[in-house]
Amino acid sequence: MTDDHIAQHLGRIAAQDRAAFRALYAAASAKLMGVLLRILGDRAEAEDALQEVFTRVWLRAGKFDATRGQGMTWLIALARNHAIDRLRARPPRAEGDDAMEALADTAPRAEVQLVARGEARRVADCFDRLEPDRAAALRGAYLQGQSYADLAARHAVPLNTMRTWLRRGLLSLRECLEP
Amino acid sequence: MSEPPIPALPEDDALAAELALGVLEGTERAAAEARLRRDPALMARVIAWQERLAPLNHGFAEAPVPPDMLNRIEARLFPAPAPRRTLWMTLAGLGLAGVTALALVAFLVFSIPPARVEAVLTAENGTLTYDAVFDGLRLTVTRVAGEPAPEGQVHELWIIAPGAAPVSLGLLARGPLVVAYPTPPAGWVLAVTVEPAGGAPEGKPTGPVMMQTEITL
Numbered sequence: 001m002t003d004d005h006i007a008q009h010l011g012r013i014a015a016q017d018r019a020a021f022r023a024l025y026a027a028a029s030a031k032l033m034g035v036l037l038r039i040l041g042d043r044a045e046a047e048d049a050l051q052e053v054f055t056r057v058w059l060r061a062g063k064f065d066a067t068r069g070q071g072m073t074w075l076i077a078l079a080r081n082h083a084i085d086r087l088r089a090r091p092p093r094a095e096g097d098d099a100m101e102a103l104a105d106t107a108p109r110a111e112v113q114l115v116a117r118g119e120a121r122r123v124a125d126c127f128d129r130l131e132p133d134r135a136a137a138l139r140g141a142y143l144q145g146q147s148y149a150d151l152a153a154r155h156a157v158p159l160n161t162m163r164t165w166l167r168r169g170l171l172s173l174r175e176c177l178e179p
Numbered sequence: 180m181s182e183p184p185i186p187a188l189p190e191d192d193a194l195a196a197e198l199a200l201g202v203l204e205g206t207e208r209a210a211a212e213a214r215l216r217r218d219p220a221l222m223a224r225v226i227a228w229q230e231r232l233a234p235l236n237h238g239f240a241e242a243p244v245p246p247d248m249l250n251r252i253e254a255r256l257f258p259a260p261a262p263r264r265t266l267w268m269t270l271a272g273l274g275l276a277g278v279t280a281l282a283l284v285a286f287l288v289f290s291i292p293p294a295r296v297e298a299v300l301t302a303e304n305g306t307l308t309y310d311a312v313f314d315g316l317r318l319t320v321t322r323v324a325g326e327p328a329p330e331g332q333v334h335e336l337w338i339i340a341p342g343a344a345p346v347s348l349g350l351l352a353r354g355p356l357v358v359a360y361p362t363p364p365a366g367w368v369l370a371v372t373v374e375p376a377g378g379a380p381e382g383k384p385t386g387p388v389m390m391q392t393e394i395t396l
Contacts, residue, residue: 016361018257025249030241037242047245052344054252059338059346062359068226073233077199084201085381088208123234141200142235148202170196177231 006071007064014062021058028072029054032079039083039145049086053079084145126176134169137162195224199232209380216378255343258364296362298369300390307389309336309351311369313362318348321355331376337384339368350378365396 006027012020032053036046056078064074127135133155140146140154152162197203198211198221215221300309307325311318320336328334328351336356337345340363349356351371370391372384379385 014359018253022249025252029244029248031236031239033244034239034242035236038239046242047248050244050248051252051255055256055340055343056346058256065226068223069230070233073229073236076233076236076239077229080201085383088204123232138200139235139238141202142232143238145201147204149204151202166200166202167193167196170193174192174196174231 004066004071006075007066008071010057010061010064010071010074011066013058014064021054024057025054028075031072032075035076035079036083038143039080040086045086046083049079049082053082056082080145087145088147122177123173126173129176130169130172134165134172137166138169138173141166191221192224192228195221196228198225199228212382213375213377213380255340258341258366296394296396298392298394300369300371300392302390309334309371309390311336311392313360315362316359317357318360319355319357320348320351322351327351327353328373332386333374333376333378334371334389335374335378335384335386337370337372338363339370341366345370345384347379347382347384350374363394365394367394368392369394 006024009020009024009027013024029050033046033050036049036053037043040046040049057075060078064071127138130138137151137155140151146154148159148162148166151166152159155162155165157165194211198215203211215225295315296313298311298313300311301307302325308323309320310323311320334351336348336351338348338360339345348360349358368391370384371389372379373386373389374380374384375386
């Protein structure tokens with residue numbers, strides 16, 4: 001019924017199928033490593049996090065509900081959440097880091113150019129309609145795991161302003177995607 | 180610049196989006212995640228936002244994984260049945276020949292670890308006891324002595340694989356806890372901590388460990 005292979009693997013992993021676990025690992029590990037590396041910015045920590053993520057995949061596969069979403073989306077959400085847990089547990093960063101990041105992020109990056117097809121194309125179009133600052137804040141939150149406080153510092157606005165920006169951006173995005 | 184008040188992104192949907200993005204921090208994040216664990220409607224909204232934002236996943240490039248990573252993960256999840264191998268090597272070392280040794284090895288290889296495993300968790304002062312039973316498909320935890328956690332607190336059950344972080348199996352409230360869970364290998368640990376109502380805020384134990392026990396087969 002479904003051609004979501006990741007979802008099929010997850011269904012079998014929930015029944016303790018180790019072969020399915022290996023197949024899932026082969027299909028998803030490079031992508032999840034990319035997610036962890038992008039958010040954590042440190043290879044050793046990303047490798048450590050990848051072990052933890054696959055441990056949780058084995059233990060929690062039964063919680064995945066194929067009627068509500070895609071297998072890969074679930075996996076990436078699991079990896080993002082774990083990476084963000086680690087980020088938030090880090091001690092506060094020194095001044096200056098944010099300034100460096102802000103500088104580095106002013107240049108357009110390859111990964112911001114979304115693949116222009118299907119759903120991705122729609123989201124890309126909807127992002128184009130957002131004010132550039134708000135779109136940048138949303139991408140920073142999603143791709144780099146930045147918190148409201150990080151984003152407020154990076155865009156030099158008060159935290160509540162950032163919250164308003166982001167919530168407006170999300171509302172516009174939702175309206176654009178679901179006309 | 181005075182912008183009009185935020186229009187109809189209902190508060191829960193905004194919170195769900197914030198949870199899907201992960202932009203919250205500290206106590207706000209902890210409170211939101213605690214609510215998420217007991218609010219299926221909010222969870223459904225979070226999943227809907229994850230799907231809505233999923234096309235952004237194209238922004239994550241794939242990255243190379245060390246070649247031994249799968250072995251490391253499997254070693255952690257599926258510890259080798261060490262005693263069996265030791266005995267096999269002992270037999271080989273002794274040079275025991277013929278049918279007897281073969282039969283013994285066959286017996287050892289084909290004997291299936293017990294599906295049903297029981298563990299007892301007792302508080303140090305002995306006033307509270309939980310019985311944990313793995314039947315191969317489910318874990319059932321029943322309070323057989325003592326009282327549940329007082330108002331505002333809850334007992335949370337954790338499983339800990341060797342060298343891994345604790346993973347929550349659920350909250351021990353008034354009735355028995357039943358979760359789909361395979362029988363863990365020997366050496367894994369069950370533990371109960373005292374947590375604020377709703378469970379450990381960030382999925383990691385925060386309260387004192389009341390009791391713990393190692394799985395033995």
